[in-house]
Amino acid sequence: MSMVFKSPSKYVQGFGVLGEVEKYLVDSMGKNLFVIMDPVVEETVKPMLNQCIDKGYTIAYAAFQGECSRKNIEKYIELAKSAGATTVFGVGGGKTMDTAKGVAHLSGMSLVIVPTAASTDAPCSSVSVMYHEDGEFDDWLFLNANPNLVLVDTSVIVKAPVKLLVAGMGDALSTYFEARVCRASGSKNQAKASPTIAATTLAEKCWEILARDGVRAKLAAEAGVCTPAFEAVVEINTLLSSVGFESGGLGAAHAIQKGFTLIPELHRAFHGYIVAFCTITQLVMENVDDTQLNAVLKFCKDVGLPICFADFGYHDVDYDLLWEVADKTNKIGVSVHHLPFEVNTQMIYDGLLAADAIGRAYHANYA
Ligand SMILES: [Zn+2]
Numbered sequence: 001m002s003m004v005f006k007s008p009s010k011y012v013q014g015f016g017v018l019g020e021v022e023k024y025l026v027d028s029m030g031k032n033l034f035v036i037m038d039p040v041v042e043e044t045v046k047p048m049l050n051q052c053i054d055k056g057y058t059i060a061y062a063a064f065q066g067e068c069s070r071k072n073i074e075k076y077i078e079l080a081k082s083a084g085a086t087t088v089f090g091v092g093g094g095k096t097m098d099t100a101k102g103v104a105h106l107s108g109m110s111l112v113i114v115p116t117a118a119s120t121d122a123p124c125s126s127v128s129v130m131y132h133e134d135g136e137f138d139d140w141l142f143l144n145a146n147p148n149l150v151l152v153d154t155s156v157i158v159k160a161p162v163k164l165l166v167a168g169m170g171d172a173l174s175t176y177f178e179a180r181v182c183r184a185s186g187s188k189n190q191a192k193a194s195p196t197i198a199a200t201t202l203a204e205k206c207w208e209i210l211a212r213d214g215v216r217a218k219l220a221a222e223a224g225v226c227t228p229a230f231e232a233v234v235e236i237n238t239l240l241s242s243v244g245f246e247s248g249g250l251g252a253a254h255a256i257q258k259g260f261t262l263i264p265e266l267h268r269a270f271h272g273y274i275v276a277f278c279t280i281t282q283l284v285m286e287n288v289d290d291t292q293l294n295a296v297l298k299f300c301k302d303v304g305l306p307i308c309f310a311d312f313g314y315h316d317v318d319y320d321l322l323w324e325v326a327d328k329t330n331k332i333g334v335s336v337h338h339l340p341f342e343v344n345t346q347m348i349y350d351g352l353l354a355a356d357a358i359g360r361a362y363h364a365n366y367a
Contacts (some may be wrong), residue, residue: 004193005247006146008113008124011239013152015226018048018114022055024149029110030086033059036076036100038092041116044156045091060085064096067131069138073102085109087148093164094120094271098128098141105143113147117160118168118234120271121175123150124242127190137261142190152238154226162221163270163304168237169214170272170305172206173296174253174279175244178335179203181286182249187338189249196247203244209236211295214303252282255333256348259325266314273312276305277355284358285339285351297362308359317356323349 012024035049046061053059060083066072080088080103087110090100097113104111105128115123122129128141157165179200182189189195209232217233220226245254256278260266266274280300283293297307306312326349329336336343 004191018153022052034080034085035089068098117164118237119164121241135267167270167272170276172241176207178251179248181251185340199247203248250335253278255336259329281355
């Protein structure tokens with residue numbers, strides 16, 4: 001089987017890079033920019049982006065509202081076309097970026113992604129996670145290309161709520177463990193091909209750097225400062241986690257996360273928080289040794305990622321619904337079957353309850 005490695009054409013990270021965006025745009029992107037932006041970052045980001053108007057660019061803005069749904073993507077395509085746009089920007093959180101990706105994919109425009117928090121592995125990938133209007137998971141939308149440019153301004157990222165950085169660490173935590181099972185089972189990555197050594201190595205780096213710099217990065221973010229540890233974790237959450245999952249492959253963690261979208265009270269929970277707990281569930285299903293499981297539990301506890309249901313706001317556990325979560329994961333979460341052994345609904349259900357029990361016990365014994 002062939003190997004495929006996918007990545008954005010260009011990745012730029014640094015303090016204040018948004019103010020010089022035109023340096024990173026190329027002629028083929030045209031001069032008419034259509035920016036889908038989260039309203040919450042407008043005040044900070046708009047003046048920085050507007051600096052490129054002096055260099056001959058036009059910018060039309062549209063506020064992001066709602067879900068990353070097919071209906072919403074169609075709406076923004078119409079707006080972009082009526083503005084004569086040649087390049088679409090997605091500025092904000094995961095759903096905004098995924099919507100911009102859908103617009104670029106279906107309209108043929110160039111794509112620039114500007115995450116305003118290091119909260120998910122969405123920015124660099126060529127996949128959009130689609131939701132129904134009510135927030136339940138719909139499907140993956142596989143794009144024909146990765147973004148032309150991913151611009152990560154750490155002067156903006158450092159102003160984002162710290163819990164978003166932590167959520168990004170939860171998403172990046174899964175990357176190594178998911179890529180590892182793909183290697184072990186010979187499973188395909190998100191490009192439906194074998195992972196390259198480059199992708200698996202980047203995935204490994206995610207856990208290595210998080211374990212080293214995760215707590216320091218969180219403390220820097222709380223102090224509102226960009227340190228080397230903060231910059232490193234931003235890169236891990238945004239670039240390595242993204243390339244690592246797409247080209248390294250997914251495992252049980254992201255499959256179970258999909259199943260969790262069946263629980264309405266978790267629709268507002270951060271993706272990365274649920275993924276962190278699902279990573280622990282995967283490790284429990286794999287029955288990894290104590291050293292590894294405890295290292296992950298300690299990391300999660302230290303940075304404030306959930307290790308039991310109650311930690312991510314699931315207090316009144318509905319066991320019938322949890323069985324449905326496990327069943328949905330087994331049926332539609334393709335990557336749960338990337339584990340190097342046969343998996344069924346019962347094993348996923350047992351893994352979830354065992355992970356919750358282990359997490360609660362860890363809390364009780366944590367000194
Ligand atoms: Zn993810």
